[in-house]
Amino acid sequence: MATETLTQTATTGSTSLLDKRVETFDLPGSHLVHGHAFPLGNRVKEGQYFTNAHDAAAHVLELYQTGALRALLRQHGAILFRGFSVHNAQDLDKFVRGFGLPNPHVEVGLSGKRTTITSIVKTANEEPPNVKFYFHNEYGRSAYFPGVVFFFSEVVPEPGGQTPLLSSLELYDRLAAELPEFVKELSEKGIIGRQYYPAKEDPEAKTIGWNWKDSYGFDIQEGDSLTIQYAKVEKVLLERLKAEGEWQPNGALHVLQRLPAIRQIASTGKPTFFNGLSGVYGRQRDRKALDPPHRGTDGGIHLPTTYGDGSPIPHEYLERLLQIQDEISFLVPWQAGDVAIVDNYTVQHARSTWTGKRSLLVSLWDGWETFEEFKAR
Numbered sequence: 001m002a003t004e005t006l007t008q009t010a011t012t013g014s015t016s017l018l019d020k021r022v023e024t025f026d027l028p029g030s031h032l033v034h035g036h037a038f039p040l041g042n043r044v045k046e047g048q049y050f051t052n053a054h055d056a057a058a059h060v061l062e063l064y065q066t067g068a069l070r071a072l073l074r075q076h077g078a079i080l081f082r083g084f085s086v087h088n089a090q091d092l093d094k095f096v097r098g099f100g101l102p103n104p105h106v107e108v109g110l111s112g113k114r115t116t117i118t119s120i121v122k123t124a125n126e127e128p129p130n131v132k133f134y135f136h137n138e139y140g141r142s143a144y145f146p147g148v149v150f151f152f153s154e155v156v157p158e159p160g161g162q163t164p165l166l167s168s169l170e171l172y173d174r175l176a177a178e179l180p181e182f183v184k185e186l187s188e189k190g191i192i193g194r195q196y197y198p199a200k201e202d203p204e205a206k207t208i209g210w211n212w213k214d215s216y217g218f219d220i221q222e223g224d225s226l227t228i229q230y231a232k233v234e235k236v237l238l239e240r241l242k243a244e245g246e247w248q249p250n251g252a253l254h255v256l257q258r259l260p261a262i263r264q265i266a267s268t269g270k271p272t273f274f275n276g277l278s279g280v281y282g283r284q285r286d287r288k289a290l291d292p293p294h295r296g297t298d299g300g301i302h303l304p305t306t307y308g309d310g311s312p313i314p315h316e317y318l319e320r321l322l323q324i325q326d327e328i329s330f331l332v333p334w335q336a337g338d339v340a341i342v343d344n345y346t347v348q349h350a351r352s353t354w355t356g357k358r359s360l361l362v363s364l365w366d367g368w369e370t371f372e373e374f375k376a377r
Contacts, residue, residue, distance in 0.1 A: 019059055021048035027080060029330050033167040034270075039330060039340070040076040044083030053091035056084035057098030064100035070368055073148075074267065077167050077347045080332065081339045089117040089361055092152045095339060096120065096363045105146035105364040108240050109139070109216060109255065111195055113209035117361065124151070124360040125351070126209070133351035134282030135166060135325045138344045138364065141193040141276035141305075142257055143241045147367015149342045149349070153334035154361055160354030162331035168272040168346050172262065174324050175273060182317045186261040187376045190308035191275065193259060196301040199251035208300055212253040252301075258308060263371040265345060271374055272346050278325060279350075280305045281318040290315070325350075334360075345369045 025041040032038065050056040060081075063069035072079060086095050097120075104120045113126035125133065139145035151163055176183050197212035198204045205211035213220065216233045224232070230247060237243040237255060246254040263274045283289075284304060287296030296302050306312055331352070332340060342349060345367065 019062075021045055021050065022059065027330075028333060031330070033077065033170045036075040038076060038167050038170075039078035039080055039165060039332075040072065041080050041082065043081075049083070050085040052085050053087075053094040056081075056086065057095050059084075059098070060095070061098040061100065064098070069099065073341065073343050074369075077169070078165055078340055078342045081341070082335060083337070084339060086152060086337055086339050088154065089121045089152075092150070092339065092361060092363060093118045093121050096150050096365070099148075099341065099365075101148055101365040101367060103366045105366050107139075107364065108144050108236070109142055109195070111197070111210050111215065114362075120363050120365075121152075121361055122363070124362050129157070129161075129354045129358065131351075132282075132286070132353055134279045134322065135164065135329070135348040135350045136276040136279035137168065137274050137348050140274055140348075141195065141259075141280070143243065143259060146344050146364040147369055148365045149344050150363040150365070151332070151340045151342065151349075152361040152363075153332075153336060153338045153359075155357055155359035156334045156336050157354040157356040157358035159356075160352055161358045161360075162334060162352050163340070163360070164329045164331055164350040164352060165340075165342065166325055166329045166348050168274055168348050169270055170328050171325065171348070172271045172273040174328065175321070176271075178324070179317060179320060182321075183262065184376070185307060185313075187374060189311075191259055191261045191277070191305050191313075192308055192310065193257040193276065193280070193305045194303035195255045195257075196303050197253040197255065199253075202251065204300070216253075216255075254303065260374060262374045263345070264374040266370045266372040270346075273348075274345065274371075275305075277305055277313075277318065278321050281313075281315075282322060343367065343369065345371070 021044055023043060023045050025043055027039060027041040030037050030039060060069060084095060086092050114122045116122050138149050197210065197215055200211040200213040212233060216236045217229060218236060219232045220229050234245050237245050241257060244256040248254060261275045261277065262271055264271050284302045287298050287302055289296035289302040294302050
């Protein structure tokens with residue numbers, strides 16, 4: 001595949017975007033999606049350097065101010081930056097602020113283990129390294145999600161630990177061609193996502209790393225009765241997520257989110273397979289929790305996603321979905337100091353297993369893109 005240059009891919013076509021220190025390069029395993037490299041590699045040339053993360057941030061800020069950065073991300077979906085003097089969380093904090101994104105994304109409904117390092121940098125999910133994550137858009141099971149996700153490879157494990165990526169645009173194309181009846185059902189019915197949140201006092205909350213009070217109880221104050229706590233959580237669900245809450249006899253919360261499974265990018269009109277379907281199904285299947293009461297071999301509750309009318313999604317569709325995702329996926333060949341910017345609207349990510357020490361940090365941001373109602377092809 002021929003290497004693309006910034007002037008070839010940027011809508012401005014300005015030669016001033018070609019910083020003498022930086023070049024694009026082919027990432028092993030990358031391929032073309034809608035005529036553009038997925039992902040795009042961007043590295044510092046041999047013999048060149050950025051003195052620090054501030055210097056590197058100034059470079060990407062120039063790309064943002066000319067409009068080239070938005071164009072590149074829209075065209076490629078994901079861009080890997082290599083050699084940009086990012087060595088730790090504090091450097092990442094400085095670097096990502098140069099991208100001109102609207103606001104850091106405030107997480108609502110966290111259902112994973114993370115540690116906050118700076119105000120905008122956190123660890124990636126801290127579940128054990130033998131736990132595989134299937135493809136999903138970040139917060140794709142919710143009505144409130146980030147537009148952009150940064151990944152930073154601080155410590156690279158040996159072996160494993162690559163971050164799998166795929167184009168949600170390409171995934172839609174494949175599904176529409178191979179499983180048109182599945183796409184038709186999804187576009188007509190939408191989906192209902194269900195998530196389980198134990199009470200904070202439940203020992204299970206410590207095991208899985210989240211609970212409804214920490215995930216949704218932002219307005220709860222000391223001394224609030226349980227009835228008031230429930231009401232405040234329901235208010236957050238309704239106003240922030242347009243979601244429903246079902247309280248369980250053991251004090252747990254089931255969150256129901258009615259969503260489209262296929263969206264359309266407003267700026268391009270392209271359909272994107274934006275959801276968490278395979279992440280939910282793959283985890284359920286691996287933990288033998290496909291049947292009620294959906295208690296897995298890990299002891300956790302793994303609730304299914306259904307069609308929007310409540311009917312089950314056939315497993316044969318979901319199995320083929322997982323296969324297609326593997327067929328079109330790309331494994332990020334992490335080196336220490338690499339930073340990847342990912343358009344969450346058009347790219348899904350997953351997690352491969354690893355051995356040894358690994359440190360992958362993330363920063364979530366509201367993005368530039370918006371969705372519009374999907375118009376079936």
